[in-house]
Amino acid sequence: MSEALRPMVKSRLYEQVLERLRAYVTEAGLEAGDRLPAERDLAASLGVSRASVKQAIVVLEVQGLVEARHGGGTYLVKDTLDVEPVEQLVERRKRLPEVLEAREALETKLAELAAERRTDAELDDIRQALDFMRDEIAGGENGVEGDRRFHAAVTAAAHSSLLADFMKTIARQITESRTESLRQPGRPSRSLAQHTAIYEAIAAGDPKKAAAAMRRHVRTVAKVRLLTWVPED
Amino acid sequence: MSEALRPMVKSRLYEQVLERLRAYVTEAGLEAGDRLPAERDLAASLGVSRASVKQAIVVLEVQGLVEARHGGGTYLVKDTLDVEPVEQLVERRKRLPEVLEAREALETKLAELAAERRTDAELDDIRQALDFMRDEIAGGENGVEGDRRFHAAVTAAAHSSLLADFMKTIARQITESRTESLRQPGRPSRSLAQHTAIYEAIAAGDPKKAAAAMRRHVRTVAKVRLLTWVPED
């Protein structure tokens, strides 16, 4: 799409207020705990209505950057009004090689924890995912759904909501690489073997072996993917 | 802190509107692209002012869940109004054991990548951090600042902005555990030795050894921290 024909972005007023607010905080050298000017004063000096100032402050509030105390003023929570990198990261397009690196880091640990912590019921979930994958492949499919279930079950068995949340962040990208990988001829059956190895290590309660098996698996996926990967930007 | 003495949380009105809105979308089965009721109608049926509805919509707007078109209505961008897990995760208080698990997963991989990718300049940065830490400890301090710089330098040398962003998410918690750990008698010098081992592996360009050294180090920190940890909830 040409630059000229791009839809005009009419910045909402509260967004402009937001910018001015951020600039003010840095210029005035305000720090965490300091009080912002009163809403009425801000509205007056910025030349906008109090409602618009209010909307901007609400935004800062939900971002956890500011705390408004009814009757007591509005206070800075951090030393800046800039958003955390991870929040903007969710919107940003993530490059695939990095995603695969992150996946290896996370899933290896998840497999290790799963081997230590899995309940019998969770082990059974993993087993069922494996069986599902085997049926898929036997039926001529590539086993992508079984693959997804398997990793989801392992993640659940690890009992770490933090790591699980990190995984969710890159879930979409992982799905893409999974599909791509399983399209390779002969890949589904080899993948099944690798998953079986992971399962057996988790079943045996052997964290090191589980981590190693998972690492091997993820690296295989990464390698296959990289062969067919064409950088876009 | 006792339950009774906890500060009263008075939910802002726009937060309640937010909840009702989320509930409405799921109950009405709205999907991406569907239009929300007009602000005036929402205000009337919820029994609040239009300004409050507006504040809630602004929140949804900055979260990228909704798109308001001037004169054309407000439209859903996703199938739900629920925020992504990582976004709410930033606000939520993270439990320490999970943070340490995540740290091991991330930093082990970071050390490995750093050993592969570090430039000479970055290696020098790591070396300087190590020297700084040594000076700190020689001067009677616990070396917490050098520790921080060391891990920051390794993270930089790994050249993975995704993993780096994950690290930033748990940066605060790591800082706490770092301080706690280095308070232990005799810990600073042992910590220095572990960091030196990591440095040497990275300098030698040995990914496996770097990963192993980092894993050993992080696990030591985790162990020390767990000894002094008193669960609150």
Place this chain on the structure above:
DNA sequence: CCGGCCAAGTGGCTCAGCCACTAGGCCACC
């Protein structure tokens, strides 16, 4: 069939104002 026009609907924003709550000073009382 087409193009322009119009009107209803909708979001963007303002203004004026009331209420609830906080903070800080003052004062009476112990």
Place this chain on the structure above:
DNA sequence: GGTGGCCTAGTGGCTGAGCCACTTGGCCGG
């Protein structure tokens, strides 16, 4: 001297009415 109550100015929370700008869809004249 200190403690607790009270008052008041300042501040955020919220409302209602209203105007403007923009979109949409249909109507009408060509």
